[in-house]
Amino acid sequence: MTHTLAAEPGDALYRRVTLRLIPFIFVCYLFNYIDRVNVGFAKLQMLDALNWSETVYGLGAGIFFIGYVLCGVPSNLALTRFGPRRWIGVMMITWGALSAALLLVNTPLQFYGVRLLTGAAEAGFFPGIVLYLSQWYPDRRRGRIMALFMSAIPVSGLVGGPFSGWILGHFAAGQGGLAAWQWMFLLQGVPTLLLGLLAFVLLSDSVATTGWLSPAEREQLQAELDADARHKPVRSDHSLKAVFAEPLVWVLGFIYFCIQSGVYAINFWLPSIIKSLGFADPLVIGWLSAIPYLLAGVFMLLVGRSADLHRERRWHLVVPMLMGAAGLLIAVNFASTPALALLGLSIATMGALTGLPMFWPLPTAFLSAGVAAGGLAIINSVGQMAGFLSPYVVGWIKDQTGSTDAALYSLAGLIVVGAIVALKVAAPGRGKPALAKV
Template sequence: MKTKYATSPLAGEATPHVDAATFESRTYAKVVRRLIPFLMLCYLGAYLDRVNVGFAKLQMLNDLHFSETIYGLGAGIFFLGYFIFEVPSNVILHKVGAKRWLARIMLTWAVISACFAFVSTPTQFYVLRFLLGVAEAGFAPGVILYMTYWFPSERRAKALSMFFMAIPLAGIVGGPLSGYIMHAFHGMGDLAGWKWLFLIEALPSLVLGVAILLYLDNGIHSAKWLTDAEKALLERNIEGDNAQKHEHLSIRAFLADRRLWLMAAIYFCVVLGQYGLTFWLPTIIRKSGVADPLWVGIFTALPYLCAIVALPLIGMSADRRRERRLHLAVPMLVSAAGFATLPLLGGVEASLLCLCVAAAGILASSSQFWALPTALLGGMSAAAGIAAVNCVANLAGFFSPAIVGWLNDLTGKSTAGLVFISVTVVTGALLVFLVPAKSVNR
């Protein structure tokens, strides 16, 4: 909903010096500068602690005598804890405020992530992965909910695309960093490189958890860096946007809403592809002919570099055209093509090309998806609905590494797992067209 007039930053009155569109654009640019880089940094820390097990795997499996199946199951168990605690976490965030709750999440998972350095048995690995999921539950959906407090539907796809750029950034920074830590610190203090990986990469989340308490605001009203006129504009736009959304009146009505289950099914397919990439990317690159963990880390950055270009371009196009379904389905199909082609080609260069296509498509899909449910839900329904969709869909994070690991052990090669990922992502792209265009294209 566009504001009809501009207001003075000091007096809150209409002014002829700044037209409405300019004032609104400047205000949202100010919000973006204040929130998005910091939230991206936090999510980068979260994602790094979640998926660095994919790099640790390169040394950890041999040291601990774990099979691919044990690794895949442990990687996936994270999402069982995530599933159980995600909806309660988002509801609590909506009640107590984003600042305290997001800080609690980050501090807790940082400590648990560091504890992976002391794993010695499959049971310990499973328990810590489950607890890490419990600790992190609610962070990503909490930030998505937090975005609905600031950005109306028409501006949200771009904002979410910028936020989700933290995922490829985590790959760009985390890949070389993880490879370097495992290469340079191996044997220091009688600790293996993968143990140093968990200890060192937990530190950023500890620092950022404290920073949230000092930097973040719970909403527009408490933001001292905004003028009264800017607050009035933002609040008016959010109120107008929420007036167009559906607010469930009961838990039964909430659970009976078929739209939520359709959204969960679509995002399940996206997440399965996303974690098929992140948990197995280092292994795929190593099998293509790269042995040194340092170079594996460097090469893993390339697919994420492609994704970081694709995300903002697709987000801006979606907002400009007010079209959501094609901007989600097409990147999913592109990604599926990358996964399906990968086992047909050999060599480092060809593998990297396919991985770049797969990464750009699936990570762009992850950000574009959230323009759909956030266009439909408001208030407490948004708090519970976003978390419900995310937690059900994130069960794919359990099934993806578990099934792919099992298929890899069963067949002795990665072809079957990649085909499974590709077919699932195509299925999700087809489900997108069951969402009525008029309900989300705004």
């Protein structure tokens, strides 16, 4: 049976909601991701300027996620208490200021401390946005919406790569007493702070409290969300004990960990890998790093649309994950051929980044409102542990062997394991989720 999204009732209303919410949230997530991974470009000059090793960089890049993991659940619970508008604004102002403050670090301990605090400050942003969108869109519409929202990740690479490369080149001689890498942290941190102030004005806390919808429109949206909630297979109370005791939360967290292992390997090491292919100019590295992200952005939107059109989730997740693993293997085995290595990195980026939005409709479809706030934060926190382990392990292995090959082989294998587990999780709408035979 062929599904058609054009025939869905309420399309005009949801288009209006999307145009109101998604552009601003998209820009916020764009700078969220730029601020998180711009240390990958700063590394090109920062390590030599401060006389740091690859291991110091890897630990500093990864320690961000210790703060992120520790504060993920309480931050998401705070969002439900204080409201998305206020809490998202506070988070963005705080992490924007901390991200800009990286220009002041001189020692590894200072680097570790600021990164740790930055991770803690933004811990609730992503799971909070996932929860927020689930309170506006029913499950059948979340594939495309999550793809639209999370396309900010490849766009951050598409825009952030050339922008970071331009800053490093333009300010190479240093201006105003700051080195180029310091200017990069300043120019990319301040916009986040300003966006945080705008969040207080532009976001609405919920369907029920928004002033830009008519009473009839609010009633229509709420009725669809209520109907969707009645079909959630996993229900529980609001206690953290109940959330931590739900096995599916941990299975989904492991799958997300596997996806993020590949994503962060690409995000933090793509500029360095491209440099190792023989390219020295920071601007050239920036433009070349934009190619995989451009392809990933297009692929992500196409797969998101297909997932909603066919009402299918597992294979739309598993196939991109396997692409991510295959792309890493191609990049490793053809490192001596820049064109093929860049092709491999592009396939890896397309697959790994597309796995992110294709993953999140699964937990939001499975988990009831009582589990969602804590459950989504736990899943995200487990996944983000990869953000600590992946760059640190890659840096350590490179220091020990002089190459990232062994690390990328290991990450590719981990992604394959995650894809197998994802394949065994029953699709939403087909009964209680469980580890089922394929």
